[in-house]
Amino acid sequence: MARYNKKKSSGSLGAVALIVLAAMVLSSVIGVAMGNTETGKTPAPAPSNTVTPSDVPSGNNGETVPQNGADPEPAKEPTAKEKALSRQDFTIDPATGMAKEIKIVDDNYTILVNRTHPLAQSYKPDDMVTVKYVVSGVGKKGETDQLRKVAAEAFEKMVEAAAEQEINIKMRTGFRSYEYQKDRLYDPEVKNKGQAEADKATARPGHSEHQTGLALDVGGESQKYALSYEFGDTKEGKWVAEHCHEFGFIIRYVDGTKKEPGKLTGYVFEPWHIRYVGVDVATEMYELGGGKLTYEEYLGILD
Ligand SMILES: [Zn+2]
Numbered sequence: 001m002a003r004y005n006k007k008k009s010s011g012s013l014g015a016v017a018l019i020v021l022a023a024m025v026l027s028s029v030i031g032v033a034m035g036n037t038e039t040g041k042t043p044a045p046a047p048s049n050t051v052t053p054s055d056v057p058s059g060n061n062g063e064t065v066p067q068n069g070a071d072p073e074p075a076k077e078p079t080a081k082e083k084a085l086s087r088q089d090f091t092i093d094p095a096t097g098m099a100k101e102i103k104i105v106d107d108n109y110t111i112l113v114n115r116t117h118p119l120a121q122s123y124k125p126d127d128m129v130t131v132k133y134v135v136s137g138v139g140k141k142g143e144t145d146q147l148r149k150v151a152a153e154a155f156e157k158m159v160e161a162a163a164e165q166e167i168n169i170k171m172r173t174g175f176r177s178y179e180y181q182k183d184r185l186y187d188p189e190v191k192n193k194g195q196a197e198a199d200k201a202t203a204r205p206g207h208s209e210h211q212t213g214l215a216l217d218v219g220g221e222s223q224k225y226a227l228s229y230e231f232g233d234t235k236e237g238k239w240v241a242e243h244c245h246e247f248g249f250i251i252r253y254v255d256g257t258k259k260e261p262g263k264l265t266g267y268v269f270e271p272w273h274i275r276y277v278g279v280d281v282a283t284e285m286y287e288l289g290g291g292k293l294t295y296e297e298y299l300g301i302l303d
């Protein structure tokens with residue numbers, strides 16, 4: 001009985017030792033640290049001493065790399081920022097300081113245009129339509145009554161939603177070409193006020209968001225649809241500030257005041273100037289900044 005027990009005991013010790021040895025070898029291979037209560041009876045295999053916790057991730061990572069050479073990164077949708085800057089393949093003409101080439105893909109309504117991110121002189125959207133609700137006589141049914149289709153439809157929806165609450169708004173100016181910006185606005189402003197003053201409120205040609213066909217100036221009935229710094233205090237201006245994001249618009253120059261241009265946007269505050277960026281981006285910006293976040297801050301472009 002004692003003999004049998006001893007034999008059995010010896011056999012079972014041998015089995016334990018074998019299991020422990022196997023486990024330690026395994027642990028050294030897969031890099032998993034295991035508790036060993038039998039160290040007095042079983043010599044620890046040398047390799048296990050070289051395995052440290054810091055070895056674990058690289059060992060395990062090696063096992064997860066696909067062997068077939070396929071790209072492990074799934075194709076990602078470009079972010080708003082990537083889209084906003086997607087015409088960075090443009091080249092600047094040193095003679096004019098203007099972008100020479102520009103590519104704007106059809107759905108790229110998040111493009112950033114400001115003092116440091118110009119459009120090419122020749123850029124003109126090819127999907128513009130005449131907006132239904134315009135102040136008559138401003139654009140004389142010309143290009144300035146137009147916006148890119150996506151922005152026009154969003155604005156019309158916004159006007160109709162406002163009207164249901166007895167808020168009446170209309171577009172004053174939509175698209176402005178490079179030439180319009182230069183000949184009708186910027187050059188005359190420079191002549192009248194000098195360049196420094198002109199730059200505070202009027203975009204240089206190629207730097208106006210109006211050239212994207214995604215920005216517009218809006219007026220309200222209580223001010224006879226005029227452009228006014230007080231628009232923001234009217235019921236129409238307040239409604240626009242509160243609701244335009246629901247239709248994909250942002251008020252653009254929110255870091256400026258009536259007199260001082262904003263540090264990021266570079267322009268005085270224009271409560272009437274709204275820009276289409278899509279409902280997702282506009283809503284996110286509204287939630288982040290309550291209507292006070294600039295597009296530059298949202299995109300993280302602070303130069
Ligand atoms: Zn404007």
